[in-house]
Amino acid sequence: MNIKHILSFFLAVFSFYILHAQDENDSDSSATLVKNINNTIPIKSLDVNNIGFINLDADKSEFNTDDFLLKLNQYTRISRVENSLNESIIGEVQERDIIIAAISSKNIHWNTLYKLSSLLSKTKLILVSFLPLKEISFNNYVFNATTIIQFQSYNTINSESAAEIIFGAKTTNAVLEEDVNNNFKSGSGILLNKTIRMGYTSPSQEGLDEDFINRKVDSIMKEGIEQHAFPGAQLLVAKNNNIIYHKSFGYHTYDNIQKVSNYDLYDLASVTKVTGPLPVIMQLVDKGIIDIDEKFSTYWKPWRNVKNKKDLTFREILAHQAGLEPYYIFLNEIIKNRKFVSRFVSNTESNKYSVKIYKDLYLNKRFVKKMYRIINRTEVSEIKKYKYSGLSFLIYPEMIKQLTGINYEKYVRDSIYRPLGATNLIFNPIGKYPESLIVPTELDTIYRNAYVKGWVHDENASLLGGVSGNAGLFGTANDLAKLIKMYQNLGEYGGKRYISEKTMKEFTRVQYPENNNKRGLGFDKPLLNNATLDISHASPAPEVSAQSFGHGGFTGTYVWADPVNNLMFIFLSNRVYPTRNNRNLYNLNIRPSLQQVFYQANLN
Structure with a gap:
């Protein structure tokens, strides 16, 4: 979905609230699941399914396409299929794994429905009918769909229920009250009695x-x-x-001027620590790649010969019990006398200056290694007690890459965010999200000399190109909720286990209460x-x-x-x-x- 489509999608937000208020008191939300081949719904695999949406109504009806699409997008990113009502429909949808099609009128684009249900053998068709199936049963194209959900009428409450049923946030137990030709008999209906989202x-x-x-x-x-x-x-x-x-x-x-909306994107700052590197570390613990009671230097080679760090354990560091320094201001290394040091910063991108840290500002790629060397030389307290430190979180992206062979940003996106449907948890959101919906942070008078918006606020994370473990992640509340709910469920969400219950319990318990340290591991x-x-x-x-x-x-x-x-x-x-x-x-x-x-x- 390009930025134009994303922006037009969010314009539907405001009409949604008006319509929702109008329909709240006249809802008929009973839904009947009449067909569900191979348990197509609830949809579980959000990372491997390319999902599109089509409105099959041929005339103007009360059905609000944007409203329904908005509700579907609460669960994962779904785009409207363009050119859905012309001859290019096959080419438009053949790469889709699933098409969600909606009907609220007897006047349907039958030719489009025929192509969807009969010619696309690899594409699953979920048909949502916001009118009784008996009223359109004269054409069997309707019944060729993989999954069929029937409502008695359309309103925004039923629209929301349909999205919830499709993604496993609502159960169904209704049955047909009358026969639908020879296809489905009165009293038939498929029960979904468990929610997964x-x-x-x-x-x-x-x-x-x-x-x-x-x-x-x-x-x-x-x-x-x-x-x-x-x-x-x-x-x-x-x-x-x-x-x-x-x-x-x-x-x-x-x-x-700009009102806050529920779809705004925020710089999450240190919330990144528990939503970026931490879920990956927990997965690596489950895979036996990381042992939290091993020395940190086992996984981070530069510390093996650093006297004050070589024996620190992963557990001590994650629990802020290791005595590491809280922070280091790396900007002091690239700015001298209020000017950038030319060997570190350039206004022009090149192979040498390849780390983009702000508009028309590029950092020497070798500076990242200098940051690691500086961390190597930082002090460590000899007294082991609670001392909050973000330094190790600057290291985790590179450590994760070395341990897995996969770029940190790609790893956390593909193993955590996309399967959760949390596609709006992103680093460096400029060009990826409507800029009008990105909330600004601070007037930076240190080196960016502007109100920071869409660029990470934390200066250290910015010097890592905006992709770090201490900060850098941006997110919406709705998508952030999916990840936090997975944690609350002790590692499971949407029918998928991300982290073992054993590991979740270990990371979320107090580690050193005898030292008056309230922290868990990362949490x-x-x-x-x-x-x-x-x-x-x-x-x-x-x-x-x-x-x-x-x-x-x-x-x-x-x-x-x-x-x-x-x-x-x-x-x-x-x-x-x-x-x-x-x-x-x-x-x-x-x-x-x-x-x-x-x-x-x-x-x-």
């Missing part, structure tokens, strides 16, 4: 006080914006297996006495379970999963706009206060 519902459907939630969240967000904790933010919360709350507040900037954990603290001192909310885990990001991002209470919390903001000196996000305890609302809202 999150659906979308309201807080009240999960036993939470919706009025209380809306009142409290609105108040906290309003204060945050008024106190300049952030110009805008969004909040996504999932309870059990449903996203129950996803709402945006404020604007991208304080000039109140942050609640304060050791968190449940006894009030909201002004707790981190996160005092109500979270001791088994919960997550991570925060410098730009104002935060993710938290609570497998005991089955509650997931995602907060995204650009609190560093226009300057990182803004500290009111922390001073006002906004994130734990928001999180607490959903624990206190339990009606049970």
Whole structure:
């Protein structure tokens, strides 16, 4: 899908909310799954299936194509098939693995349906009929589809249900009330009684006080914006297996021009640590490639002869127990007297200056090795206690490449993001995502001299070309939720296991409580006495379970999963706009206060 198609797709967002509000009270959401050859749905393999969508209505109907496509895209990237109603249909769809076709009118493009159902033997056809099949049963092309779902009528609630059924976020148990010619008999219907992905519902459907939630969240967000904790933010919360709350507040900037939308892309900052290299490391543990109790230098050869680092274990480093320095400002190596050092930075790309760090700024590719050498020389505390450090996360991309033979960005994309359907978790989003939906971060007065937007905020990650383990990942709340839900499910999501339950439990438990270190392996954990603290001192909310885990990001991002209470919390903001000196996000305890609302809202 090119950038033009992506942008036109997102323009449908606003009409979706209007239509959803209109149809919420007149929904007939009963769906009957009448055919499902080889268990085509729920669709499980999102990484190997190229999925397209076609509207088969021949006349203008109430069916909102953009609305349905929007709902489908909540699960994975699906594009509208162009030229779907002309003679080039075969060439347009023959490379697709699955076509989702929708009908809401008796006046159908029968020729197109014939080609889809009869001439494309390798393409699976999922037909969604938003009218009783009996009304169109005079033509058997309908029944050649691989999968058929029937609704009695079209509205946005049924549209959402159809998407949820196709991707395994909703069960079906309805049967036909009358015969459909000789094809399907009254009383027939296929049951889907297990969900494999999150659906979308309201807080009240999960036993939470919706009025209380809306009142409290609105108040906290309003204060945050008024106190300049952030110009805008969004909040996504999932309870059990449903996203129950996803709402945006404020604007991208304080000039109140661009409103925050639920489809905005944020610089995740240090949330990258647990969403970029960490899932790959856990997979490598499962494969026996990494042993967390082995010396880190076993996997990172430059440390084998470094006296203060050669004996550090992988476990100590991931738990921030190794005594490594927190940070190193590598910009000081390439900027002297407020000017770039010419042997390191050029305004022209070349084989030598091949690492793009900003618009028309290219870094000498040899500087990356210099960064590793500097890390080699950094101090290590002799006292082993909790000391947060991001230095090792600068190393992981290269380590992963050396251990697997696969580029880090490609590895995490192909083994984690694409199978999850989280295609909007991306590095270097310029040209990959509508720029108007990318939230800006800070006015950089150090070396970019501009408001940073679409380029990683973290300077060290920028010197690695924007692809790092400490920062660099951008994401939407909806796609981030899929990854965090996989963690909350102890390594499984969408019918696929990504990480073993044993490894997830090991990485998410407190490693060194005897040293007053609250950390897991890579993951942050609640304060050791968190449940006894009030909201002004707790981190996160005092109500979270001791088994919960997550991570925060410098730009104002935060993710938290609570497998005991089955509650997931995602907060995204650009609190560093226009300057990182803004500290009111922390001073006002906004994130734990928001999180607490959903624990206190339990009606049970």
